[in-house]
Amino acid sequence: MVEKAKASRKPGGRKGKTPRLKRVPGKPLYAQVEEVIRQRLIDNYWKPGEALPSEFELARELSVSQGTVRKALNDMVAENLLERRQGRGTFVSEYTERRALFLYFNLIGRDGQRTMPLSRILACEDRQATERERDRLQLKPGSEVIALHRIRSLDSTPTIVERLTLPRELFPALDGDAKPPENLYRFYQGEYGITVAKAAESVQAVAADPLEAQLLGVMPGAPLLEIDRVAVTIDDRPVEWRVSRCNTENYTYVAERG
Amino acid sequence: MVEKAKASRKPGGRKGKTPRLKRVPGKPLYAQVEEVIRQRLIDNYWKPGEALPSEFELARELSVSQGTVRKALNDMVAENLLERRQGRGTFVSEYTERRALFLYFNLIGRDGQRTMPLSRILACEDRQATERERDRLQLKPGSEVIALHRIRSLDSTPTIVERLTLPRELFPALDGDAKPPENLYRFYQGEYGITVAKAAESVQAVAADPLEAQLLGVMPGAPLLEIDRVAVTIDDRPVEWRVSRCNTENYTYVAERG
DNA sequence: TAGTGGTCTAGACCACCTT
DNA sequence: AGGTGGTCTAGACCACTAG
DSSP states (O other): OOTTTTTGOOOOSSSSSSOOOOOOBBHHHHHHHHHHHHHHHHHHOOTOOOOOOOOHHHHHHSSSOOOHHHHHHHHHHHSSSSEEETEEEEEEOOOOHHHHHHHHHHHHEESSSSOOOOEEEEEEEEEOOHHHHHHHHHTTTTEEEEEEEEEEETTEEEEEEEEOOOOEOOOOOOSSSSSOSOOHHHHHHHHHHOOOOEEEEEEEEEOOOOHHHHHSSSTOOOOOEEEEEEEEEETTOOEEEEEEEOOOOEEEEEEEOO | OOOOOOOOTTTTTTSSSSSOOBBBBBHHHHHHHHHHHHHHHHHHSSSSSSSSHHHHHHHHHSSOOOOHHHHHHHHHTTSSSEEETTTTEEEEEOHHHHHHHHHHEEEEEESOOOOOEEEEEEEEEEEEEEEEEEEHHHHTTTTTEEEEEEEEEEEEEHHHEEEEEGGGGGOOOOOSSSSOOHHHHHHHHHHHHOOEEEEEEEEEEOOHHHHHHHHHHHHHEEEEEEEEEEEEEOOOOEEEEEEEEOOOSSSSEEEEEE
């Protein structure tokens, strides 16, 4: 899809070879450095897992000091966009299993253990977005979506019934036959160059409907935890809407405050 | 050139004397600066709302550079322990209404608005800690606790039934007559010098029992959101165990991920 | 105007990793 | 041995707030 822009970096006219940053009133230099790097991540100029140039190289390229580059990079580490390892370099964050588990999977067992869920897809549908879906995914009327219905088990016990909606335009080649794997965010990244950078969740208690009750092995009307999540890219475009209904008899949802 | 630091640490030095920091292998200087400042917060040497000395003063006192003090202070701002305002100074965080609402109250209305709850105390009891309470609050067998039962309304609608347990030893003067106010964390801080620094929450869906159902105006067995929270001080001592059961028909619990 | 935090630079040395 | 990020220092200037 997006080609490495290295060759096209110097197509002649534009701004010369590199964006030479200069002081702008009201906008710190390090913020401008962040913008440049962020844009390159969006463009897939540096790909997930790849190493960035060293602090000194970036500093030379952008005509700022190494300390300014350092502040920009550290800020982006705090946003989970980059990772730094002493002696090795600075790398674009990648969606490993571990990362998915700790960043985006918040159901833990009574013993405090995190377990990787196992999913079974119940249905995969291709259709027009409902009004609610358009609202959540910021889509125009008439937009197509892919709707996924699956059940996820923790320790071999069916625990989560999940409905996902993806904008068709972001995932052109995805269809019902090519079943997506367990780690969807990694799949989005590897196959489509789409990186999920953050997600907003809202949580409620709901009563299980008959189908959910049957799938989860509880009584209809039993209390379930509903997690409503919209995942967005680095540049804040919605990627996925996911509604998970969880049996919390043996698992709890965790959050840190303060 | 690094100053030789003289290393004249006096063995018989008094506590009130200035701790002169020196390099220790494996422990960065800024981490030591953080420790000193953190300990002073724990000791209430600087009180909530008070201004700290300037970066330069602290740097001189601790025999480190201003940049090192800066890093320590900024780290502690990220932990919500301090606040900095350009041109004014660095201040110890205080529990304002606004702060309590945004840091520790996570039920928001359908419209995304945060509302301050209004509480009515149903019971206030003084008794021995149960085993579960001892576990959560890290108390020794036989410890006394204060148990509070209250109902909280949002927009005049009873929405949360809450049970709180406080270690008696932390709140010696608190009794059933002196009813604590709405903002408990601020109360703890102002009256007892106890600062809640962070909290861990775990969330589940549960069925309303008959009493809760009556208080909240729902049917018995209706799904409620249960939030289980232990609040701890800067030095990680448990201050309060709180179990809130919420009617989430009109409110949702929010969290950010990534 | 004086004092504070915020930004930026330059250079030194250290700890760690790869070769 | 050479390169990377991590720490620490020193000093300059800017932006904001207060008296």
